[in-house]
Amino acid sequence: MEFLTLKKCIELLQARNINMKKYLGQHFLIDRNSRDKLLSFAELEKDDIVVEIGPGLGALTDGFIDKVKDVYAFEIDPDFCNILKERFSGYPNFHLMEKDFLEIDTGWWEMLPGKVKVIGNTPYYISLPIVFKILVMRDKIKSALLTVQKEVGERLTAEPGSKHYGAVSVLLSIYSRAKICYFLKKDVFFPKPEVSSVAVRIVPLEKPVIKIDSEKEFWEFLPRIFNLRRKKISNVAHKIFSVEKAGFKELLKKEGISPDIRVETLTPEEIYKVFKIIITLKKEK
Numbered sequence: 001m002e003f004l005t006l007k008k009c010i011e012l013l014q015a016r017n018i019n020m021k022k023y024l025g026q027h028f029l030i031d032r033n034s035r036d037k038l039l040s041f042a043e044l045e046k047d048d049i050v051v052e053i054g055p056g057l058g059a060l061t062d063g064f065i066d067k068v069k070d071v072y073a074f075e076i077d078p079d080f081c082n083i084l085k086e087r088f089s090g091y092p093n094f095h096l097m098e099k100d101f102l103e104i105d106t107g108w109w110e111m112l113p114g115k116v117k118v119i120g121n122t123p124y125y126i127s128l129p130i131v132f133k134i135l136v137m138r139d140k141i142k143s144a145l146l147t148v149q150k151e152v153g154e155r156l157t158a159e160p161g162s163k164h165y166g167a168v169s170v171l172l173s174i175y176s177r178a179k180i181c182y183f184l185k186k187d188v189f190f191p192k193p194e195v196s197s198v199a200v201r202i203v204p205l206e207k208p209v210i211k212i213d214s215e216k217e218f219w220e221f222l223p224r225i226f227n228l229r230r231k232k233i234s235n236v237a238h239k240i241f242s243v244e245k246a247g248f249k250e251l252l253k254k255e256g257i258s259p260d261i262r263v264e265t266l267t268p269e270e271i272y273k274v275f276k277i278i279i280t281l282k283k284e285k
Helices: 006-015 032-040 078-087 106-111 124-136 150-156 167-175 215-226 233-241 245-254 268-284
Strands: 049-053 070-074 094-097 116-121 141-149 176-184 197-204
Touching: 032 141, 032 176, 078 094, 124 141, 124 150, 124 167, 124 197, 141 150, 150 167, 150 176, 150 197, 167 176, 167 215, 167 268, 215 233, 215 268, 233 245, 233 268, 245 268
Parallel strands: 049 070, 049 116, 070 094, 116 141
Antiparallel strands: 141 197, 176 197
């Protein structure tokens, strides 16, 4: 299949009288070498089932459609859906899903015959919700390769103490292995984005690094403490959760955690211990 260069993209859009929709964060990959290098990190095999998020005009899709078993492509722009139907009409393994990836319920995932590999040149404004969706459905996912804003990529892979370290960094380190595997220049996209991009590969673990009890509550707990990331954990616990400082500090010390440590430097293991202590103290009230 012919690759859509910048010239061909413009010609195709003009011929269909299609205007780009800024509110959807649309940016097409227009450099074939970058596309091929990016896809190499997906490690695709002939029996793979691929879920693609936001295929657009199909720049990524046509790089792997004939190399995998099935492709489920989620696209919400009706103009692009019409183009995708035409471009991939000859591929019985191409399944166009004209709906929002984030709105797919658990039932759809359960109907799939096996684990999938997720690929997406994701709109930057929904990158984090997509990552959280992948974490929720991690038992059905072999891996995910996402193109995201560079700053988001740094947040996804940040270590304790980093300025980018936060709730999503903690969750990814518990449930997966995530790394930045490729940097993409601005000029390999059309329209050219204002920010730099990276490809992040996420591989869910068979078992999480930490066995989390009360998972929903823990996920909700993380952004609350990271809203005060530079504060001492003893002050944060008292301010947000109204725990008594003396008792909290004593329990922290028993776990080998300094009461004066700042939230942004806590390891995932320490954060979970803090969570358990707070839950215990609140139950005793």
